[in-house]
Amino acid sequence: MTTEPTPRTSLPVAGLSNGATGPTADAAPVRPSRTFYDEVGGHETFVRLVDAFYAGVAEDPVLKPMYPEEDLGPARWRLTAFLEQYWGGPTTYSEQRGHPRLRMRHAPYKVNPDARDRWLTHMRAAVDTLGLAPIQEATLWDYLERAAHSLLNTFED
Numbered sequence: 831m832t833t834e835p836t837p838r839t840s841l842p843v844a845g846l847s848n849g850a851t852g853p854t855a856d857a858a859p860v861r862p863s864r865t866f867y868d869e870v871g872g873h874e875t876f877v878r879l880v881d882a883f884y885a886g887v888a889e890d891p892v893l894k895p896m897y898p899e900e901d902l903g904p905a906r907w908r909l910t911a912f913l914e915q916y917w918g919g920p921t922t923y924s925e926q927r928g929h930p931r932l933r934m935r936h937a938p939y940k941v942n943p944d945a946r947d948r949w950l951t952h953m954r955a956a957v958d959t960l961g962l963a964p965i966q967e968a969t970l971w972d973y974l975e976r977a978a979h980s981l982l983n984t985f986e987d
Contacts, residue, residue, distance in 0.1 A: 865918025870966050872919065873910075880910045882959045886952030893948050896939045916973075936981045943985065946978050953978070 867876075884902050887893045897905050911923035912930055923930065939945075953974050957967060 866966070866969065867914060867917040867919035870917070870960070870962055870970070873914065875960060875962075876910050876914050876917075876919070879956050879960060880906050880913070882956035883909070883952050886955055887949075890948055890952065892945055893952070896945070917970075932977070932981060933983075937983060939983075940986070941981050941983045942987065943982065944987070946982055950975065950978050 884906050887897070888902060899905060908923070908927070911920075911926070915921050915923040916930075954971070957971055957974070960967070962970065
C-alpha cells in the first residue's frame, strides 16, 4: 500500500532554528512584523535623511537645476515616500505615483558621473547625520550607492 505525501501547508522560515514555519508559497505576502523602516526609526528617520540631503542639493550648482520645483518641497516628499516604501514602510508612494520607475523618471535629466558623485556626496553627508548602527548604515548606504550608479544615463559633461 502506497501513501501520497502530505501536502505542505507551510514553508520553513529562514533564520528560525526552532522549526517555525511561514505561509505557503502561494499565500499573499505578509508584511514582516519588523522591517528595516521600523528598525531605523520609521518616518522621522527618513524625514531627517531627506531634509539633510536636500540641504546640500539646494546649494549645489549642478544638482539644484535638475529639480523643477523652486522650493524642493515636492522632491522631498517624493524621495521620503519612495525610501519609506522601499524599506518596508507605508506604500504611499505607489498609491499616489504608481510604480517607481526610477530610470524612466530620471531619463530627462543628465545624470553623468559628476552629477552622480555630487548626489552621493550629499547623501553620504545626510546618512552620517542619522547615527545608525553600523549594520543599518551599511545596508542603507549599499542601496543608495547602487541606486545612484544605476541611474547614470550619460558620460557627457
